[in-house]
Amino acid sequence: MSATPLLRCTGITKRFGGLVAVDDASLDVEAGSITGLIGPNGAGKTTFFTVIAGFAEPTAGAVTFRGRDITALPAHRRAEIGIARTFQIVQPFAGLSVRENIAVGAYLRHPGREAAMARAEDIALRLGLGPMLDQSAGDLTVAGRKRLEMARALATEPSLLLLDEVLAGLNPSEIRDMIPVVRAIRDSGVTILIVEHVMQAVMQLCDTVAVLAQGRMIAKGRPSEVASDPKVIEAYLGHGAAKRMQAQQGASHA
Amino acid sequence: MGVRARAILSHGSMMLKFDIFLSALANGLLTGAVYALIALGLTLIYGVLHIINFAHGATLTLAMFAVFVAHQAFGLDPYIAVFILTPLFFVLGYALQRAVITPASHGDDGNILLVTLGISIIIENALLAIFRSDTRSIDVPYGFSVMEVGPLFLSTPKVIAFVATLAVAGLLWLLLARSDTGKAIRAVAKEKTGAALCGIDVAHIYAVTFGIGTACLAIAACLLMPTFLVNPRVGNAFVLVAFTIVVLGGMGSIGGALAGGLIIGVVESLSGLYFGESLGQIGIFLIFLVVLLFRPTGLFGAKA
Amino acid sequence: MKGGLFTSGYGPILIVVVALAVLPFGFSANTTLNFLGFVLIVTLAAQGWNLLAGYGGQFSFGHAAFFGMGAYGIALAQVRFGLNPWLALPLAIALGALTGTILGYLSFRARLRGSYFALVTLAFAEVFRILANASTFTGGAAGVLIPLRIDAANFQFADKRSFYWLALSFVAFVLLLTHWIARSRFGAYLVAVRENEDAARALGVDALAVKLKAITLSGGITAAAGCLYAQKFLYIDANLAFGPWISVEALLAPIIGGIGTVFGPLAGAVLLLGLGEITKTFFTWLLGGAVPGIDLVVFGVLLILCVAFAPRGVLGVLRRILPAFRGGRA
Secondary structure, eight states: OOSSOSEEEEEEEEEETTEEEEEEEEEEEOTTOEEEEEOSTTSSHHHHHHHHHTSSOOSEEEEEETTEEOTTOOHHHHHHTTEEEOOSSOOOOTTSBHHHHHHHHHTTTOOSHHHHHHHHHHHHHHTTOGGGTTSBGGGSOHHHHHHHHHHHHHHTOOSEEEEESSSTTOOHHHHHHHHHHHHHHHHTTOEEEEEOSOHHHHHHHOSEEEEEETTEEEEEEOHHHHHTOHHHHHHHHOTTHHHHHHHHHHHHHO | OOHHHHHHHHHHHHHHHHHHHHHHHHHHHHHHHHHHHHHHHHHHHHHHHOOOOTTHHHHHHHHHHHHHHHHHHHOOOHHHHHHHHHHHHHHHHHHIIIIIIHHHHTTOHHHHHHHHHHHHHHHHHHHHHHHOSOOBOOOOTTTTOEEEETTEEEEHHHHHHHHHHHHHHHHHHHHHHHSHHHHHHHHHHHOHHHHHHTTOOHHHHHHHHHHHHHHHHHHHHHHHTTTOOBOTTHHHHHHHHHHHHHHHHOTTOHHHHHHHHHHHHHHHHHHHHHHOHHHHHHHHHHHHHHHHHHOTTOSSSOOO | OOSOTTTTTHHHHHHHHHHHHHHHHHOOOHHHHHHHHHHHHHHHHHHHHIIIIIITOOOOSOTHHHHHHHHHHHHHHHHTTOOOHHHHHHHHHHHHHHHHHHHHHHHHHTTOOHHHHHHHHHHHHHHHHHHHHHOTTTTGGGOEEOOOOOBGGGTBOSSHHHHHHHHHHHHHHHHHHHHHHHTSHHHHHHHHHHHOHHHHHHTTOOHHHHHHHHHHHHHHHHHHHHHHHHHHHSEEOHHHHHSHHHHHHHHHHHHHHOTTSSSHHHHHHHHHHHHHHHHHHHHHHHHSSOOTTHHHHHHHHHHHHHHHHOTTHHHHHHHHHOGGGTTOOO
16 A cells, blocks of 8 residues: 555534534545545535535544644645635636636736736636636536636646536536546546545546445445445445345356 | 601602602503503514514504594694505515515525615615604694593503504404414414425515515504604614513514513503613613623523 | 727726816806715615615615715714714724624525615615714704814815715726626625525535625625715714614615615716606796605606616616627626
């Protein structure tokens, strides 16, 4: 195993009153990887993600980044040390142009206007938003807004990018277009943690996948391993599903 | 002077102090009931439409002037005028919400606040232009009559206002709990999209709610006028009081508004007693600020 | 700064300021100068509001709190402590700024937004008004009278034009400041917080710090307007300094002129007060006597019409109609 991973979450628990949304979940994200976090609806993915991004504090557990404890670090400070996130429900600055939207992110490393604007343009071109630079962000299509989310986050020049369901709400051809974009980001040296509902895309993209079900981490490993893990199949398809599938497969083999 | 004599004397002054305290308390409760009625309209509008009606105070002023005019020009007693003004103000509220507030604010909260501010500026200054800044009151034969309750002398019109407020709150509760319109109002308050899908006309229910909130003001005005003065700026004094009550009781809660109104009435009366008339109002604002800054869900609301 | 005077946007500011500066050579009537001086005071107060609400999205209904701090600050420093008004000026501005910081800290820490923030600012202004009206230190209901000693060294001018130019220099300074902020990182962060606070935080924006900075600046600017008011009229009381009138005019002017723009407060104040004068004159002529409040009725109607039909204010409408006005947007 390599040294300490880029991001390590240990024993994260988050309670809302009596409800335990995340229960003692741990996750490592290795530098340079695309790590996927999947799980059925209501598994606690979004809560877990929110804790990593610093938008909620865990009831118990710790988040470390490059070996440093950041559990109590506010969201904007996390951006400073190199963690950027996108939002599942896209949150554009609707009154601003695409360029100005991205520039807000770019200002983090480039305090001057000229530099920030230039940087914003670069990133827009990389993400295929070039033609929309001067459009109002409110006028973009859903796919455009998802790209804008990523562009803004990338403009903060993160070493870890947290993607919250960037593929949700896109049609199959838009998803196909988005996959190389995410890969290119990783290839430029940014580690990615992606929370996703769209299984197929995750299998294509990720080096490692972790599965959260009912707040617990039930499986970790390479996508192919995880996909055939009976616990995962049961979590997605219900109790006894794994057996039924095996039986079916057995029957068809026979 | 012997020890015993001194004890008797101080006992006597304590009795006197206690009497004053008791009557301040009772007066506070009586005034608080009318505050609660004003706040009831505000909290109902907030609870259903999720908007803050900044024109609430100015509309109350308008209602008080309406009572004044009804009395001066037509010789109508406020307790009779209430039966004419309440439906009139319901219609006014309904129309304002449907014809002005909704179309002008494009569904944006900040805009709603600005539009209702605009309405309040218009009402207040139109009244100023018509009636000038003089303070006016109406002269009714029972204006100064009192009734004896135990050791206390209570102003009859204030007792009537107290009882009437409880009756109105009860009626409102019945309306919301039992009638079809009430059920529709509660449905819209909880989940307007769902309500719309069930065939409820949300725009109509919004306007009805606004109308009811405004009608509460007409009732409050009729109950207030026998003992209160009116001038074009009188609503300002009430509006923050009403907001305080609503915030204190938890935004949108009818029981909260009732309890909050009584509390605020007592606080005002007691701080007036101990700190003097001019600083009496400070107590209300401080409660307002402290609750908003430190417990925005209100005293009775669940912690967010 | 790359580009010429005009591409950087400072050109229009220069033109407007120069035009306003030569205005007194055209009129010499004292009433006109008085009116223009008052317009500039309202403009300044509105510029403070515009920075916080127009750019930062935090709608205050109680900018009188800052205006009054400035007015009482400069007046009491002279009357109670014998300070020279020029010395008192920066202190009073600092007092307004500090009031902004404290008020902002309390409300933003409590995560108050929208209507709640508006109500809290209003309540603060009312608390200050009642206190100023009751305390003997502030002169109670009788108010504060600044002794008449006309001398430029005493911030009292024999020539009305001097006061006008002084007020204009304040307004000009804030025009430049606003324009500079609008193109700076701070300005971008401020607008980002207005548009979507969570998204801004995710991009490294310390939303609380940005809002605090804005309300501090805003409080200082509006306090400066209060200082000018006190020195112009040499008399203030609780209703003049902390009363709702200035809270209302400080927010009306930018909304009518063009919220969140450099020139909005100035354009709005000119239009608003000009229209107010016309209305008052017209009704006096029509009815043979002054009608109090009639100008404010017009303001209220204007506010609703603007919110309904011209969300970008009069300047926004002009920009839509006249292509020449485009490009000037910050």
